[in-house]
Amino acid sequence: MNALIMHLPILPIVVPLVAGAVLMLLAEEHRAWRLTIAFSSLVVQLAVAVALLYLSTDAVPDIWSEGVGVYALGAWPTPFGILLVVDRLSALMLTLTAIVSLAGLVYAMAGWERPPQPLHSLYQLLMMGLNGAFLTGDLFNLFVFFEVLLAASYGLLLRGAGVQRVRNALHYIAVNLVASLFFLIGVALIYGTLGTLNMADLLGKVALLAPPERALFDTGAAILGIAFLVKAGSWPLNFWLPGSYSVALPPVAAVFAMLTKVGVYALLRIGTLLGEDEAAAAILGPILFYFGFATLLAGTAGMLATQHLRRLVSYSVIVSSGLLLATLGVGSEALTPAALFYFATSVLTTCAFFMVTGMTDRTRIAADSAAVPSADAAAAVVPPTPAYVAFGVREPQPYDTSEEVGAAIPAAMAFLGLMFVCCVLLVAGLPPLPSFVAKFALLQAAIHSAPEVHVPAEAWALVVGILATGFAQIIALTRIGVRLFWAGTGRRTPRLRVLEAAPVAVVVVLCLALSAMSGTAMRFFEAAAQSLHAPEVYTRIVLSAPGADQPSGGERR
Amino acid sequence: MNAILGYALWVAASCVVLGMLCALVRLFRGPRAQDRVLALDTFYTNGMQLLLLLGIRSISTMYFDMALLIALFGFASTIALAKFVLRGEVIEP
Amino acid sequence: MEIVYALAIGVLAGAGVWLLLRPRTFQVIIGLSLLSYATNLFIFGMGRLTLHRPPIIDEEGAIDAALYADPVPQALVLTAIVIGFATTALFLVVLIALRGLSGTDHVDGRERD
Amino acid sequence: MLLTLIIVLPFIGSVCAALLPTNARNAEAWLAGAVAVTCALLVGSQYFAVAGGGVVRTAWAWLPQAGLDVYFRMDAYAWLFALLVSFIGALVVLYARYYMSPEDPVPRFFSFLLAFMGAMLGTILSGNLIQLVVFWELTSLTSFMLIGYWYHLADARRGARMALIVTVGGGFCLLLGMLLLGEIVGSYDLDRVLAAGDAIRAHAWYGPMLVLIVVGVITKSAQFPFHFWLPHAMTAPTPVSAYLHSAAMVKAGVFLLARFWPALHGTGLWFWLICTAGATSLLLGAFSALFQRDMKGVLAYSTISHLGLITLLLGMDTELALVAAVFHMLNHATFKASLFMATGIVDHETGTRDLKRLSGLRHAMPITASIAAVAAGAMAGVPLLNGFLSKEMFFEESIVAGSASEVRFALPLIATLWGIFSVAYSARFIHQVFFGPPARDLPRPPHEPTRGMIVPSALLVVACLLVGVVPAVTLGPLLKEAAFSLLGPDLPEYELAVWHGVSTPFVMSLVALGGGMAFYAFLVKRGLAMMPAPLLSRLDARRAFDLVNVAIVRGADKAAHAIFSSRLQPQLLLIVASALLAAAVALQDTVFVGNAPLTPPDPLFVLLWIGGAACALGAAQQAKFHRFAALTMLGGAGLVTCLTFAWFSAPDLALTQISVEVVTVTLLLLGLRWLPPRILSDDERRRTARARLRRARDLALAVAAGTGFAAITFALLTRPPMLGLASFFVEHALEHGGGRNVVNVILVDFRGFDTLGEITVLGIVALVVYALLRRFRPAPESVDVPDAQREDEAREAAFGAPRDLLPQGYMKVPAVLARLLLPIAAFISFYFLLRGHNAPGGGFVGGLVMATGFIVQYMVGGTIWVESRLKIHPQLWVALGLLAAVGAGMGAWLSSRPFLTAVAADVRLPFVGGVHVSSVLLFDFGVYMLVIGATVLMLVALAHQSLRSPRKRAALDGLTEPLEEPDEALR
Amino acid sequence: MRFARPPLVLALALLGIWLLLYQTLTPGIVALGAVLALLVSWTSTTLRPARPKIRQWHVAFGLLFLVLADIVRSNLAVARIVLGLERGRAVRSGFIEIPLDLRDPHGLAVLAAIVTATPGTVWAELSPSGGTLTLHMLDIGDEDAWIRWFKERYERRLMRVFE
Amino acid sequence: MTLADLPLWASLPASLLLVAGGLFTLIGSIGLVRLRDFYSRMHPPTMGATLGTGCMLLASMLVSAALLHRPVVHEILIAVFVVLTAPITAILLMRAARHRPRR
Numbered sequence A: 001m002n003a004l005i006m007h008l009p010i011l012p013i014v015v016p017l018v019a020g021a022v023l024m025l026l027a028e029e030h031r032a033w034r035l036t037i038a039f040s041s042l043v044v045q046l047a048v049a050v051a052l053l054y055l056s057t058d059a060v061p062d063i064w065s066e067g068v069g070v071y072a073l074g075a076w077p078t079p080f081g082i083l084l085v086v087d088r089l090s091a092l093m094l095t096l097t098a099i100v101s102l103a104g105l106v107y108a109m110a111g112w113e114r115p116p117q118p119l120h121s122l123y124q125l126l127m128m129g130l131n132g133a134f135l136t137g138d139l140f141n142l143f144v145f146f147e148v149l150l151a152a153s154y155g156l157l158l159r160g161a162g163v164q165r166v167r168n169a170l171h172y173i174a175v176n177l178v179a180s181l182f183f184l185i186g187v188a189l190i191y192g193t194l195g196t197l198n199m200a201d202l203l204g205k206v207a208l209l210a211p212p213e214r215a216l217f218d219t220g221a222a223i224l225g226i227a228f229l230v231k232a233g234s235w236p237l238n239f240w241l242p243g244s245y246s247v248a249l250p251p252v253a254a255v256f257a258m259l260t261k262v263g264v265y266a267l268l269r270i271g272t273l274l275g276e277d278e279a280a281a282a283i284l285g286p287i288l289f290y291f292g293f294a295t296l297l298a299g300t301a302g303m304l305a306t307q308h309l310r311r312l313v314s315y316s317v318i319v320s321s322g323l324l325l326a327t328l329g330v331g332s333e334a335l336t337p338a339a340l341f342y343f344a345t346s347v348l349t350t351c352a353f354f355m356v357t358g359m360t361d362r363t364r365i366a367a368d369s370a371a372v373p374s375a376d377a378a379a380a381v382v383p384p385t386p387a388y389v390a391f392g393v394r395e396p397q398p399y400d401t402s403e404e405v406g407a408a409i410p411a412a413m414a415f416l417g418l419m420f421v422c423c424v425l426l427v428a429g430l431p432p433l434p435s436f437v438a439k440f441a442l443l444q445a446a447i448h449s450a451p452e453v454h455v456p457a458e459a460w461a462l463v464v465g466i467l468a469t470g471f472a473q474i475i476a477l478t479r480i481g482v483r484l485f486w487a488g489t490g491r492r493t494p495r496l497r498v499l500e501a502a503p504v505a506v507v508v509v510l511c512l513a514l515s516a517m518s519g520t521a522m523r524f525f526e527a528a529a530q531s532l533h534a535p536e537v538y539t540r541i542v543l544s545a546p547g548a549d550q551p552s553g554g555e556r557r
Numbered sequence B: 001m002n003a004i005l006g007y008a009l010w011v012a013a014s015c016v017v018l019g020m021l022c023a024l025v026r027l028f029r030g031p032r033a034q035d036r037v038l039a040l041d042t043f044y045t046n047g048m049q050l051l052l053l054l055g056i057r058s059i060s061t062m063y064f065d066m067a068l069l070i071a072l073f074g075f076a077s078t079i080a081l082a083k084f085v086l087r088g089e090v091i092e093p
Numbered sequence C: 001m002e003i004v005y006a007l008a009i010g011v012l013a014g015a016g017v018w019l020l021l022r023p024r025t026f027q028v029i030i031g032l033s034l035l036s037y038a039t040n041l042f043i044f045g046m047g048r049l050t051l052h053r054p055p056i057i058d059e060e061g062a063i064d065a066a067l068y069a070d071p072v073p074q075a076l077v078l079t080a081i082v083i084g085f086a087t088t089a090l091f092l093v094v095l096i097a098l099r100g101l102s103g104t105d106h107v108d109g110r111e112r113d
Numbered sequence D: 001m002l003l004t005l006i007i008v009l010p011f012i013g014s015v016c017a018a019l020l021p022t023n024a025r026n027a028e029a030w031l032a033g034a035v036a037v038t039c040a041l042l043v044g045s046q047y048f049a050v051a052g053g054g055v056v057r058t059a060w061a062w063l064p065q066a067g068l069d070v071y072f073r074m075d076a077y078a079w080l081f082a083l084l085v086s087f088i089g090a091l092v093v094l095y096a097r098y099y100m101s102p103e104d105p106v107p108r109f110f111s112f113l114l115a116f117m118g119a120m121l122g123t124i125l126s127g128n129l130i131q132l133v134v135f136w137e138l139t140s141l142t143s144f145m146l147i148g149y150w151y152h153l154a155d156a157r158r159g160a161r162m163a164l165i166v167t168v169g170g171g172f173c174l175l176l177g178m179l180l181l182g183e184i185v186g187s188y189d190l191d192r193v194l195a196a197g198d199a200i201r202a203h204a205w206y207g208p209m210l211v212l213i214v215v216g217v218i219t220k221s222a223q224f225p226f227h228f229w230l231p232h233a234m235t236a237p238t239p240v241s242a243y244l245h246s247a248a249m250v251k252a253g254v255f256l257l258a259r260f261w262p263a264l265h266g267t268g269l270w271f272w273l274i275c276t277a278g279a280t281s282l283l284l285g286a287f288s289a290l291f292q293r294d295m296k297g298v299l300a301y302s303t304i305s306h307l308g309l310i311t312l313l314l315g316m317d318t319e320l321a322l323v324a325a326v327f328h329m330l331n332h333a334t335f336k337a338s339l340f341m342a343t344g345i346v347d348h349e350t351g352t353r354d355l356k357r358l359s360g361l362r363h364a365m366p367i368t369a370s371i372a373a374v375a376a377g378a379m380a381g382v383p384l385l386n387g388f389l390s391k392e393m394f395f396e397e398s399i400v401a402g403s404a405s406e407v408r409f410a411l412p413l414i415a416t417l418w419g420i421f422s423v424a425y426s427a428r429f430i431h432q433v434f435f436g437p438p439a440r441d442l443p444r445p446p447h448e449p450t451r452g453m454i455v456p457s458a459l460l461v462v463a464c465l466l467v468g469v470v471p472a473v474t475l476g477p478l479l480k481e482a483a484f485s486l487l488g489p490d491l492p493e494y495e496l497a498v499w500h501g502v503s504t505p506f507v508m509s510l511v512a513l514g515g516g517m518a519f520y521a522f523l524v525k526r527g528l529a530m531m532p533a534p535l536l537s538r539l540d541a542r543r544a545f546d547l548v549n550v551a552i553v554r555g556a557d558k559a560a561h562a563i564f565s566s567r568l569q570p571q572l573l574l575i576v577a578s579a580l581l582a583a584a585v586a587l588q589d590t591v592f593v594g595n596a597p598l599t600p601p602d603p604l605f606v607l608l609w610i611g612g613a614a615c616a617l618g619a620a621q622q623a624k625f626h627r628f629a630a631l632t633m634l635g636g637a638g639l640v641t642c643l644t645f646a647w648f649s650a651p652d653l654a655l656t657q658i659s660v661e662v663v664t665v666t667l668l669l670l671g672l673r674w675l676p677p678r679i680l681s682d683d684e685r686r687r688t689a690r691a692r693l694r695r696a697r698d699l700a701l702a703v704a705a706g707t708g709f710a711a712i713t714f715a716l717l718t719r720p721p722m723l724g725l726a727s728f729f730v731e732h733a734l735e736h737g738g739g740r741n742v743v744n745v746i747l748v749d750f751r752g753f754d755t756l757g758e759i760t761v762l763g764i765v766a767l768v769v770y771a772l773l774r775r776f777r778p779a780p781e782s783v784d785v786p787d788a789q790r791e792d793e794a795r796e797a798a799f800g801a802p803r804d805l806l807p808q809g810y811m812k813v814p815a816v817l818a819r820l821l822l823p824i825a826a827f828i829s830f831y832f833l834l835r836g837h838n839a840p841g842g843g844f845v846g847g848l849v850m851a852t853g854f855i856v857q858y859m860v861g862g863t864i865w866v867e868s869r870l871k872i873h874p875q876l877w878v879a880l881g882l883l884a885a886v887g888a889g890m891g892a893w894l895s896s897r898p899f900l901t902a903v904a905a906d907v908r909l910p911f912v913g914g915v916h917v918s919s920v921l922l923f924d925f926g927v928y929m930l931v932i933g934a935t936v937l938m939l940v941a942l943a944h945q946s947l948r949s950p951r952k953r954a955a956l957d958g959l960t961e962p963l964e965e966p967d968e969a970l971r
Numbered sequence E: 001m002r003f004a005r006p007p008l009v010l011a012l013a014l015l016g017i018w019l020l021l022y023q024t025l026t027p028g029i030v031a032l033g034a035v036l037a038l039l040v041s042w043t044s045t046t047l048r049p050a051r052p053k054i055r056q057w058h059v060a061f062g063l064l065f066l067v068l069a070d071i072v073r074s075n076l077a078v079a080r081i082v083l084g085l086e087r088g089r090a091v092r093s094g095f096i097e098i099p100l101d102l103r104d105p106h107g108l109a110v111l112a113a114i115v116t117a118t119p120g121t122v123w124a125e126l127s128p129s130g131g132t133l134t135l136h137m138l139d140i141g142d143e144d145a146w147i148r149w150f151k152e153r154y155e156r157r158l159m160r161v162f163e
Numbered sequence F: 001m002t003l004a005d006l007p008l009w010a011s012l013p014a015s016l017l018l019v020a021g022g023l024f025t026l027i028g029s030i031g032l033v034r035l036r037d038f039y040s041r042m043h044p045p046t047m048g049a050t051l052g053t054g055c056m057l058l059a060s061m062l063v064s065a066a067l068l069h070r071p072v073v074h075e076i077l078i079a080v081f082v083v084l085t086a087p088i089t090a091i092l093l094m095r096a097a098r099h100r101p102r103r
């Protein structure tokens, strides 16, 4: 048991990796086995994430002190080896990832995963990338995990082929490749000026830099920041986002809910580390705010402009990114807990909403081909000339939505409508769902701290921005909702399988629970924010990590 | 008088690098695809020789390994390019 | 040598950026390759330039780290090279797929008019 | 606790109602009715607790950190309204049971009706400002669902959406207002807010806060200028209108205004803001009501007008006006609900609500006619009905309040004018429907409805009468309690009586009654009774709403087009430019030349890079029209990079760079076959001025990027190195890492975790490439065998049949040689794999050597030949490689060390001697396998695409011997 | 049938390569090399089904030294041509056709290696029947004499080794 | 140990070999530029690949052997490799040149 707790932090990375590799080995015919492995892996990840979340609250102080757990890979001393660091923020991210992915997987079991493409493997490896990115305490290792998750996301995005999807995937890949190069350049500059890659080690060393070297370090940080802003979907670096998210299959898009958040997470993590430095904070804040605010407005404009639900949801992802960035940019520590609350709800929102879009697409009979899996897949699957005929390879089966996978739910339309409404409320921040609570907390904190922040106008702009975009989102969402559910004659009641409906419902129920338990949740977020803004604790614990005393030579050789 | 080997190394390296530049001239001039392939192949060969010279200079066998690999991969690259020029595809059914 | 090294990176990066902004997929992929050469050289340069001292320990007993080239950037570049190779391969296949589906090799899948 | 039950009960009822079967009208009605009656009884039971200024409270912590608690608070004012809402709710349920047709999906109706009731009760009973907003927004949402109940009607959809957008927008304003209010007071607790009136009024934020709250209120209560949604909400089923648009939802605004009256009133801003909205709505509503053709339209505008009256009263700033306002809220709810019900009956029984078509219904439906007439009388302010009493109070207060302000004569004038209009439209309403000759062309022959529809409206009318005749023993005491709970000891003395003697208000009433009747008579006589409202009819809110909607979409679309692009180039341009800009800003005060000693210059290196730079620039220039040339130049640049690594003491890098570079070139070549041919002349004529400009811009950016990158590089290269990590690694590699090659020890041990991630990336990509290519669809013109091959093949076959030991064509000699290379390559790869820990090499390079060996076999033998003899199963290699690497990491768990801790042992073998076995080697072996698998998988999957050529297939079809499936082989 | 007897010559050659690479004769390395050599040579027969039969090893060795000498000689000759030292006479380059009796593919491969390794001659084409070999020569002197010399010096010896 | 430790008996021939190898390579590369047609250009690079590389390999063997006091022969591998692979590319390129129409 003790050993299990000791190795808990590595499990979110090893478990999906092993599962992904085993799934590669397993032939497509063994569907039941594949599903079992994929599912149990995610369940384990969820359990581990929840356990880490529990440990991170400092509930068991004799295991981790002050809620920070450190896992020294290879038992090398800090800061030379790579460390995994679990604190409240990363544990929260792990939990969200596990929830979202579990929901997405169950949803996918309703038939989305059937065409023989490596969904399950990629799915697991995406989890590995996400979990790794959230856990690692090393800047370059963060890059590696970014690449893992991106590579998996490329594959998942390309599922189902089709010209739209491939086109958007190409853009997505190109943009991310460039961003990754910037990431590398930034990391290299930081290493070149500081000689370290450990995030906790950065803080102390930055302070020692002379001004010219400091400028070089800042350049590295700035380029790194641009890379993160690209990943976070910040305007004007986010043109790739609406296209690629809206063509991804719904269960895939549902887990993509975490992807932009990784960028925000990285900004938050490294930003708060550097934010301790007055000079850095003075530059970082306004930049984040203006990028964020522009993103907020741009995303809203996109939502208002689009007539296509998935695109609209994609723009809502941009809006939430913008809101988070702008909030972080205001530079008031009082805003962070609420921002984290909003972060969590927006992940769940996006996940639920993308899953809903997969079902609403089926309500239309003659819809555009990009939206309906059966039509789309048929176009993509049948090549103009039959391939591999000479070798007798089975062509992949097209999606066959007529075939039943599991039972259908009664009152499908009512359910769908209800879920849609919940998603609308979640996106727009209306009660009683938790995004209202989060936005309220944000507004309250912004108003409360407005007189004290560097630029009070930023706080007020944020307040107005949050409310105005919420209102605009209502306009956009009701328009599309009314058209989808109320207007038109070509509507039909889709067959919704329990497997599709259940995860959406569960996520919504989770949201309701989060809303009801706001007080408890907010206490957690407050503690998380507090530790974020007191990085010296994080730094101290990480740099004095146990097991990092000295390499135990005898055992190693 | 052992500086002589140093000079010899330098002369040889200069010859090799100049040879590389010559190969590049052909690479740019073409005119046909096979000229470029030939030029690149020569470029690789000269690069391999440069590593051998570096190896002699630092009395280290690891440069030999690198030279071996350049030879191997230079060949792979050349055959792929040549195959493409000749057949229009590198690997055919 | 430092100035030559820096200029080399500059030229590679400049050519890469130029190609990155071109409309043809093949141009973009060549540009990405050149850019990753530049980036790899850059990362490597973070360990500064060292002649004739590869980080391969050939002595016994006490080891003076200052005598060897910095191995860390080298390790980082190795990882970066591999990842760059993988993503380039993927990009290539996607661009071929796009070409197959859209009939053009324009990055947007349609010719600009 | 009881309060919570009052709120929760309707919501539970709502959920239950939603779960009942579609046609269960009776069950639904019983359920909803029971809930409403229970609520009413529960509320009623609290009378003695709230009487005399008592307050019932229940609170739970919700988000205490932000001051948001679940806090239900009932004083007499709230009690009165809660009673009203639940009582009328019960009546509406009864009415709806008979009103709704069997085809209507009633679960939805009753579910939302109950939810609405719960939200309304929640609004009324909220003791926390934010919680109040929560319920407030819930009423908007549920009313949206109710208004849009018959969503197959376009008007219903539009009306619902209009109502929602206006009220939710107002709700957001209210939220902000409440946030400000809470911030001013320091608490969202209603008690504390109400006690902090002076502090609030004195605060700098008072103005904006009040404006925001008032906007929230007047949107909800359909006051000018946000009144337009209410008439369009009349598309709701009539029970909904009877409930929402008379008693409940629209009252929420004025309810709130009265609730906060003690804390907020008493400033010029308050007076002007609220009086303006109220007075405008008052007149506008009354005037418009006079010209509506739809019965519900009349009622809707009348509601606007009456709510305007209430608003105006609240704005007047006198205590008595507040009492009058509360009184009129109740009165209006009773008569308006019954009027809506009567309208519903008419609609239900005749099939139309058109005042022009309807006529003389008093013959067919006398009871309905009587009920409607009495209720309309109350609406018009006829004596002995409840409307009269509050109207009198209004008239009186208009005089009192008017005298205190600059608008001395305006208020009584407005009041009288309103009275005239009210009488006129009430008279018109009754006269047009129930009097005159019986209508002939109605959709259905009219008759009295079932008792279930009559009873609720009759009860309400009785209430109007009772209150109107004996106010002091009916509503009077309750009103006093409510007013006391609002005003406390400030409550002025007043008397509810039918007869106050001949006073100015009474005269005004007479004028109104007489004037109204006369005005209507005038209109009828002139045949103007059915004309559209003068001036106002041109202001069509529906069209305006649609236009605004379209404008928003268009505007947003334009904006989105301007600020987003679906094209790749602008995106990449922006990203690169942003990074440049960010770097430029950060670099402002650095010194680009450091003081570290430089390495001695070497002309050979300069020459080398002249070549390298030429290759890079050449590749950039040729990549469009001479892809092949560009590719060779890329190879040149790659080799120079490799040599540079070797030059500066990075042998591992040189090895990896050269191997990756060659594999990449091969990959690109494989891809080149599928790209369209490009002819130079295609493009030349497109060199427009704009294109030139674009190229100049890109060139500038490229030059800037290159220069910047070079400058940063130089700045760093000329500074002394930071050896923090390096010295540790160098010093410990041999002792603790067991290897002499520090780079390799870093890769597989110190930072093996990076490598694990890196090979995962490679594995993923291979998997994706394979999956994508299985569904690949080549462009039609590139499906066929390349021209080069066709011409060549016409001359002499290159290959032979798969059965041949060697190719029969000219590939025979190359094949003999190349096949000898495979075992050699295998050995070289083992060598690099095994000694990587101590010298340059390692699993990655070894793997690429092996993979290249395989690929060369494919090149000289052809896919079919190779795969008919050998199954490689690269996917297996990938998976096993990953498992080996991760397994090597997990091995450390056995000795309870962290993941990836190296575990080593010295084993003695017979004949061979001591062998050093280490988990690190297994890790590197995993890397080796994965690299082989991934590389082969990608290259071969790409090569397989040539099998799609019909010509090739035709040839293959002729083969008698069945071949292995190449795709299977790839698994 | 697919896994025939392991080709021992190849295995030995591989072991030789292994030891050349490692430059050591420690038992561990030798043992590992031997095992790997057997394994690799054996499995590689699937992709290398055609196997040479070398009959006269001594001829092969003799040929090796002949070729080394020829390489040096032709290198010098070509250097003269490149540097323009042959200004006195017209250097005529072109294709020549050699009637060939050698049929063994491995023999042909070695011939190709020889021709290629000698500057001044390049393997251009082998006729489909295998009867005619076309070479490109940088400096064609007496064509017939050279063909005779070529056949005698290389082809005859190769036929003795391989056929 | 450094190059300065090299005895003269080794350094002199090694130097000669190196210079010769370098010159052969350079001449071969010059030939690649100077000669007029493709077929002729096929010949000179072989000089670098064979004698150029050969001389350098010999020099390398000589130096290593002299410094390490034992025969160092692994350089032979490169020579074997070059000889094995050169014909393959030559055959393909010649065929391409002879039969592919000018592009």
Ligand code: NA
Pocket: D354, D355, D356, D357, D358, D359, D431, D432, D433
């Ligand atoms: Na009428």
Ligand code: NA
Pocket: E115, E116, E117, E118, E119, E120, E121, E122, E123, F043, F046
């Ligand atoms: Na030759």
